[in-house]
Amino acid sequence: xxxxxxxxxxxxxxxxxxxxxxARSRAAIAQDTGLTKATVSSLVAxxxxxxxxxxxxxxxxxxxxxxxxxxxxxxxxxxVGALGLEIDADEVAACIVDLAGEVRAxxxxxxxxxxxxxxxxxxxxxxxxxxALADATALGVECIGAxxxxxxxxxxxxxxxxxxxxxHWFDADLGTLAARLGLPDGITVVVDNEANLASLAExxxxxxxxxxxxxxxxxxxxxxxxxxxxxxxxxxxxxxxGELGHVVxxxxxxxxxxxxxxxxxxxxxxxxxxxxxxxxxxALRTVVHLLDPEAVVLGGSLAARGEHFAQQVGERLxxxxxxxxxxxxxxxxxxxxxxxxxxGAATAALDEVIADPTIVPLGIAQPA
Ligand SMILES: [Zn+2]
Numbered sequence: 564x565x566x567x568x569x570x571x572x573x574x575x576x577x578x579x580x581x582x583x584x585x586a587r588s589r590a591a592i593a594q595d596t597g598l599t600k601a602t603v604s605s606l607v608a609x610x611x612x613x614x615x616x617x618x619x620x621x622x623x624x625x626x627x628x629x630x631x632x633x634x635x636x637x638x639x640x641x642x643v644g645a646l647g648l649e650i651d652a653d654e655v656a657a658c659i660v661d662l663a664g665e666v667r668a669x670x671x672x673x674x675x676x677x678x679x680x681x682x683x684x685x686x687x688x689x690x691x692x693x694x695a696l697a698d699a700t701a702l703g704v705e706c707i708g709a710x711x712x713x714x715x716x717x718x719x720x721x722x723x724x725x726x727x728x729x730x731h732w733f734d735a736d737l738g739t740l741a742a743r744l745g746l747p748d749g750i751t752v753v754v755d756n757e758a759n760l761a762s763l764a765e766x767x768x769x770x771x772x773x774x775x776x777x778x779x780x781x782x783x784x785x786x787x788x789x790x791x792x793x794x795x796x797x798x799x800x801x802x803x804x805g806e807l808g809h810v811v812x813x814x815x816x817x818x819x820x821x822x823x824x825x826x827x828x829x830x831x832x833x834x835x836x837x838x839x840x841x842x843x844x845x846a847l848r849t850v851v852h853l854l855d856p857e858a859v860v861l862g863g864s865l866a867a868r869g870e871h872f873a874q875q876v877g878e879r880l881x882x883x884x885x886x887x888x889x890x891x892x893x894x895x896x897x898x899x900x901x902x903x904x905x906x907g908a909a910t911a912a913l914d915e916v917i918a919d920p921t922i923v924p925l926g927i928a929q930p931a
Contacts, residue, residue, distance in 0.1 A: 647909030760907030762789025
C-alpha cells in the first residue's frame with residue numbers, strides 16, 4: 564500500500580467504526596482503533612469536508628468540565644444516503660436509505676417486465692428512481708451511490724446480467740443501460756443479485772443482526788438464497804453462489820431449466836405448506852451440512868407463509884441434520900419482508916462509500 568492507500572484505509576476504519584458504533588470523541592476513536600490522536604483528528608477533518616460525519620456537543624452526562632465545550636464526531640446519518648433500485652418480473656422499485664440505516668423514501672410501480680427488452684424496463688425504473696431522488700433532494704439527503712437488485716446471475720464488475728430466468732433475459736448489458744436512468748453525475752450504478760442484497764439487508768437491519776452466519780432464502784417465481792458467513796455475503800468465484808433453487812431434491816422429478824431433474828425450484832410452485840416445508844428442508848439440509856450456519860432466514864413469500872410454516876421447516880431440518888442435537892440450525896422469518904432486496908441495494912451502495920470514503924468528493928459538506 565502506498566501512502567494514499569493507507570490513508571484511504573484509515574478513513575474507512577474511522578467511518579465504519581462511527582457508523583457501526585455511533586457518536587464518540589476523537590480521543591475515543593483513537594483508543595478504539597489504535598490510531599494516534601493526531602491521525603484521527605486529520606482523518607475526521609477529511610470526513611467532515613466530505614460531509615460524511617458531523618460534530619455535535621457531548622451529552623451533558625459526559626461533559627461538565629470547565630473549558631472549551633467538548634464535541635463528539637458522529638456519522639452524518641440523515642444527510643447522506645444511497646439509492647436502492649430493483650427490477651422484478653412484475654414491478655420496478657426505488658428507495659433511499661441514509662447512513663443511519665433509515666429508509667427515507669420508497670416508490671414501487673407495478674410493471675409487466677417479463678419478455679420486455681431490458682431498455683424498456685430500465686426506462687420504467689427511471690421513473691421510480693427519479694421520484695426517489697426528488698424525495699432525497701426535498702429531505703436534504705445527498706445521494707452518493709446506487710445499486711440495482713436483479714433476479715438472476717449477475718457480474719457486478721461489468722454490470723452484465725447473464726441470465727434472469729423469470730424475466731427471460733440473457734446477457735443484458737445493464738452497465739451501459741444505467742445511463743438511461745438519468746442519475747446525477749458522480750453517482751456510480753452497480754448491479755447485483757437480489758438474494759445477495761436481501762441477505763445483506765437482513766444482516767444489517769433485519770433478522771440477521773445478531774447472527775454471524777446464516778442463509779437467507781426467498782421464493783417468488785424462482786427460489787434464491789444469500790449466504791452470509793462470518794458477517795460477509797459469500798459470493799463465490801463468479802458471484803453465482805446461493806442458487807439453492809437448483810439443489811436437486813427429487814432426481815426423478817421434472818426437468819429444470821438448468822438441465823437437472825427435480826431441482827427445488829421445479830417442486831415449490833404448487834406445493835402445499837407441508838410439502839413445501841419438506842422440499843425446502845431437504846435442500847437446506849445439504850446447505851446446513853456444508854456450511855454450518857446459525858440460522859435460516861425465510862424471506863419473501865416464504866416469510867408470508869407464517870410462523871407455523873417456519874416451524875415446520877425447522878422441525879424437518881432438526882430431524883435430518885447430524886449436528887442438530889448439539890447446535891440446531893434455527894429457522895426464523897425475515898424482518899424486512901418484500902423490501903429486503905431493495906433496502907439491501909441501497910445498503911450495498913453505502914457500503915462502497917464506507918469501504919472507500921474518498922468516493923465522495925471533498926467539499927460536498929453542507930451545514931448540519
Ligand atoms: Zn435446476
